[in-house]
Amino acid sequence: MTLTPPPPAVRAVRVPADPVRWPDVARLPRASAARTVVARLLVERALAQLPLRIRTGRDTPLAGARTGDDGPAPTLTLHDPDAFHRRIGAAGLIGFGESYMAGEWDADDLVGVLTVLARHVDDLVPAPLHRFRGAWARRRPGTDRNTPDGARRNIHRHYDLSNELFALFLDPGLSYSSAVFDPLPHAPGVLPDEVLTAAQHRKIDRLLDLAETGPGVELLEIGTGWGELAIRAAARGARVRTVTLSEEQLALARLRAARAGVADRVTVELLDYRHVRGRYDAVVSVEMIEAVGAAFWPDYFTALRRLLAPGGRVALQAITMPHERMLATARTHTWISKYVFPGGLIPSPEAIARESAAAGLRITHDTGYGDHYAETLHQWRARFRHQEAAVTALGFDSVFRRMWDFYLAYSEAGFRSRYLDVRQLRLTAADTEAAR
Incomplete structure (x- = not known):
């Protein structure tokens, strides 16, 4: 041609x-x-x-x-x-x-x-x-490695852009991960806030159910977001410790917990997962593994195992990609790693299984629902585009707006094409399962 x-x-x-x-x-x-x-x-x-x-x-x-x-x-x-x-x-x-x-x-x-x-x-x-x-393919910059200092820089570049920016296109609960719809919409258009919020709560509740979260449970969340999961866990009667590397998220999550009346049961800290100490009945981590980096996946899963009390369980939500594509991506500096998620890498199901097993964890539940992430991204992008004037008023220029539009469309396409998936997993200590 x-x-x-x-x-x-x-x-x-x-x-x-x-x-x-x-x-x-x-x-x-x-x-x-x-x-x-x-x-x-x-x-x-x-x-x-x-x-x-x-x-x-x-x-x-x-x-x-x-x-x-x-x-x-x-x-x-x-x-x-x-x-x-x-x-x-x-x-x-x-x-x-x-x-x-x-x-x-x-x-x-x-x-x-x-x-x-x-x-x-x-x-x-x-x-x-x-x-x-x-x-043609460039190697990832060494400065993007998710060492404790590097991870904080990388998180800052994305999640500290502006709480107001994220509020323009997320649901009112500010959940920045895949929702679970019931039923899955097929018509175009923007869903009402209450429908998207209900879908996000459905996702959170499924994870809390996997973690058996209820009254008296000591729960650790790795990756606070803006606090919606911690608030819902506390409403079930759990005592929640949640850690983040985003100063913007830290401040707003604390404020939201106070407004929800659960500040006495939710502790939000600016802390790297590698530095958390203690033992917990449940550990929940939602779409945080993608920001860890392959070199540090052993540290991540070792931390999950170390932080589990006897009989404890991990509820994990993770985006995944095919293993061969993951290996190629891991060696390459991509548009996403340059402009959106520096230091990030989406794992494959095989990598999760291998790294978790090496840390002494066993996967006991695994469910995928990539079509729901495609719809979630469709909703975010529609809202973002509708809020163009408000995004501009926050100081984000036309290049940023095209970058963010491309990022959301690129991500939705990954799920529409089945190149990407999202999974909810339950993990327990392998020695605990063997003893049953």
Whole structure:
């Protein structure tokens, strides 16, 4: 497939980018002509085989497949093909995301385009060229490692952006993890707050049930969020200790616990999971393992086992990806790790099973519900887009808004394509189970 370049009038970067805040978006990367040509050839070859429609310029005809398995194919519009291919030639998929942030391409259905790409991620580059992956894929910066100091920096970069920002698109309880819907919605549109809140409470209650949380239970939560799980656990009569590395979340979680009348049963601390001491009847950790980093998964699961009292149980919620994709991602600096979750890595089910077993834990319950995360992300993105003026008023510029929109759409596409899943697990001490 040959793409006709657009007229010169559309070649400029469309989104103004602060060169200090967004250096790699504000300027085009240095890339050799050869790399750009190779990138163009590979991209054109890949797109020609996918159920996507490609538009180049305002008046050029569509190229590529017109329909897909689910009906009309979504359209990807290249406003500046030269810049698009140059960025991909220089930085691979990081460049793909940065090109969107710069406004060099758009889509009529961003989730649809990204879902198609996620479904065919292993076919985008011809198999004989896989061994040259290192020419485009960069290694993760050593500064992103989740040492105790590094983990606090990484958490700060995402979760301390602004409590007000997260409040614009999350449910009123500020739950920032997958909800569980009943039933799962299939119609487009924004659900009422009370429906999303009920779905988030359903998720929390399932985890608390797995942890057998009730009156008198000593519960530890690793990863406070904004305190909704701790508040609901305390309402069941549990005494809750919850730890976080986010100063913004710490302050608001304490305030929310006080407003809910459970401050006497909820203790919120700024503390790394590796430094927690004590023994607990139950430990709950919701979508926190993704921020740990593969090098520190042994520390994480060892901490879970060490903190369990005899007969205790762990309730864990985790996003997962296929094992081979996890291994490839672990070696690579990705757009997500550069702009959204520095130091993060989504584990595979195999990695969770291996690391937990090595720490002396046994998985006794495992349920997946990735379709519910896709819907959760759909709701967050719809709310975020609806609140564009309010996001701007908080001081977030157009590049940030496109970055966040891309992040939410990219994540939803991961679940729509079944590239990602989310699981709720119950773990107990292996020696306890053997004694029964």
